[in-house]
Amino acid sequence: MANSLKRGMGFWGLISMGVGGVIGSSWIYTNSQFFKQYGAGGEIFGLSLASVLAVLISLSFAELSTIFPESGGEVVYGYAAFGKKGALFAGWALLGSYISILAFYVTASSFLISTIFPEIATGPYYTFAGVKVYLIELAIGIAFTVSVFVINYFGAKLTGNVQIVLMALLIFLGVVIIVVGMAKGRPSNFLPAFTDKQPVFSSIFRFSLPAMTFLTGWESVAILAEETNIPKRKIGIVVILSIVISAFFYIFVLLSSAWIFPWEKTATMQMGTIDAFKAAGYPVLSIFAYLVSFLGLVTAFLTLFTAAPRLIFSLARGNILPKAFAKVHPKYGTPTNALWLVLALVLGLGWIGKGALVYFLDMGGFSIALAWSFDAFCLLKIRLKYPDINGGFRNKHLILPMIGGIFALSIAIFTIIPGTPVSLVWPYEYVILGIWCVLGLGSYFIKGHELSVSEDLLGNSIENMMIDKNHITRKGES
Template sequence: MQNSLKRSLSFSALVMLGAAGVIGSGWIYTTSNFFAQYGAGGVVLGMVLAACLAACIALSYAELAAQFPRAGGEILYSFIAYNKTLAFIVGWLLIGAFISSTAFYMAAFGGLISTGIPSLKPLMESIPLYSISGSQVYLWGLLAGLILVMVFFILNTRGVDVGARAQKLLFLVKVLLGVALAAAGIVLGKWANFWPAFAIPAEQNMAVQGTLHTFKFVIPALTFLTGFSLVSLLAEEANISAQKIGKAVVVTIFLAGAYYVLVLLGTAMIIPWQQSAQLEFGAIATFTHAGYPALGYAAMGIAFLGMATGSLGMAIGCSRIIFAMGRGGLLPAFLGRLNHKGVPLNALLMTFIMTIALGWLGKGAMIWFLDTGGIYVGLSWVVTVFCMYKIRRKFPNNPRPYQTKYGFLPILGALGALGIILMTLIPGTSLSLLAPEYVILVCWILLGAFIYCLQVRRHGLSDQEMLNQMLGEQDQDHQH
């Protein structure tokens, strides 16, 4: 009997799960830090550039998700186009990126409660435990984050359709609040508050430094845009035509990209962004400081809702990556099993454990993981684009329910993302990672190499058996 996930998601549910997975909450209370580090121009233009890169790359996901509607997404495409080694590498990178996001939500939840409910702040900060990267970790905040992760773990064990219903409601409310913030910021604010868009010393070249600030922000922006690949990971659970699965990928990234750009622009215009950069709680404090406390509460609502939808979406996505790798023999087989309800419980449990293993480090340290997560995401995007072209050549007669009309766009997006990633990885440039982030990258690579040798090299199935299990009986004819 084929170990297949239950098909229950509609088109709207698939789009909302994807978009809700993209639109999280971290940006709400980190806009001040971002404005201070990159300038309003770097943040807004960097998000525009990242969204354009993601949109170009998403076209390849749309074509492949429609062609191979099975759990695993990029992992499956890499195996079909190339080999199991690349499939494992991509899967391992994605696990690192998704876990970085879920752990960030766990680490930041206590601080969000202290900000949103000031009466609880003395309690939440009453028992300090330790400080990492300048961020104090408190006992009650850590427990609050743990409860958040546990609630969504339990919800996900009920089945993806249960999570989808909750996600729909939360996502719609979040979108309405975001539209209100963007509209208020743009209509009530002033362009003069946005200009000059960069805080560049007079002795430095504005154009050069502004471009570097913009490129630098693309990496964290890519992390914020991670979730659109969730659509391809959930393709097996979609109860719609293959063509609509492809369209869902495209709709998801455009919705999320537009949302981010408009809300960030509104935040930069409502007051001079240099003032916003000095505030402690990002967009929440910015709109309150501007004299619109109701909008400050709306931003707070987005933060809480984004925390919920992001945690739910990233946990779903990560568990499907682990499930697909377990089903294909890239990870231990027990991770690729379903329970009697058709839920990948073991993969969900592994996601839960890994989230806790990182989340205790605190929000300051999690910024390092988000930056490295952007590298992982960007690399997986680049690989997926090349997989699309390789599969076109390798299997020219395969049916393609959704085919990208402008075939040059994905490669443009991939080359742009790859260029920025390489500049970030090279030490000593203005875009380079911080020292702890290089350590995290090396440790994650070494851990992945160890698991690969232990699992795939020593105890793996044949390549054809692994691929057949990942594809399923109904899709094996695509290999012809």
């Protein structure tokens, strides 16, 4: 197809994108705050619970990504299950999450750098939401964002190769931290693992909600499926492996910080794991923890900046957004106009600065929970329409992915109900949500003509396939 993306990403590139999209930055230093509120046990076991739920949710993506290995992932699944409205709902929810998180990273990058070079937080500034945004910090964030854009512009193969190198270094540093922390630490630093502020179960369950935002990014595996050159069935395996690897990395790095130094003391510090290793007498490992945080920011930024344009591209290829955003670079095979749009959106929001960081993260968490739950219902609907369909990875029963989907939907519902522990901030975040919904509805009505199920949207559409109990073959090939 003329507007097909170029296949160039291999197995290790894809799994690096998945894991890199999950392992972010703030988790390694915000654990001081979470230790104080929930105890080390509340954060670590809450994260474990959230990881199990994320795996359940990923089972839907794993199966659908092998049936529809097309760019856009959930956009395609939404269309196959519920038509144009489903495609727009899925794509808009996931895109809202990614844009919010990317806007957060614009200023988060300078925040990390300023911990070593505080002089960048000086000079001319402006104020937003009561927080100063220094022009040097903003310039660093813009330069960082443009660098990621350039890597993406030159193709998925280059992006995957860069991510492999970054992930290898990230995992190496993390393993060193874990080995030394567990070998040199002792259980007495970890026990008792919970605070007296709330019951054990309440601590675990309450932290499992924000922990879900730590575990986003693996959806990019399905979104990038069209640009891979690996067998379809392996795409579903990569989806699940991305979560499992990331979850083990999170849990054991956090556990090692509570093992090497009393977590009650870490709870009084500013930079969590980074400060804990330094206070325990391991300044080199403190530097390693800082590097893990910074590399996590870079890898997550790179993955999400790769995935967001593919969502726009897929919506445009299906006539849901203007066709101009379905343009593919003739040499590099990347969605160039969609990339430029994402760059404009991210920089257009990123200038707001640290005063709006909580807005970005809250909106991202709500959108991702909504997208996750919708995918489970897409799988159920497609199974009912095509009970024998099998792309290479198939759940024996749907009960597990549906449990994950229902839990994610519950989080989304509690987020928009005022007065709950996870409610959006009134009125700002509700206004932002309303604006995003209006933009999505506007796209639907402007491009309101019905679409046909075609290769432009679904690539290998079900209607052009012969389905039997074991596999799918194109008409005329069987």
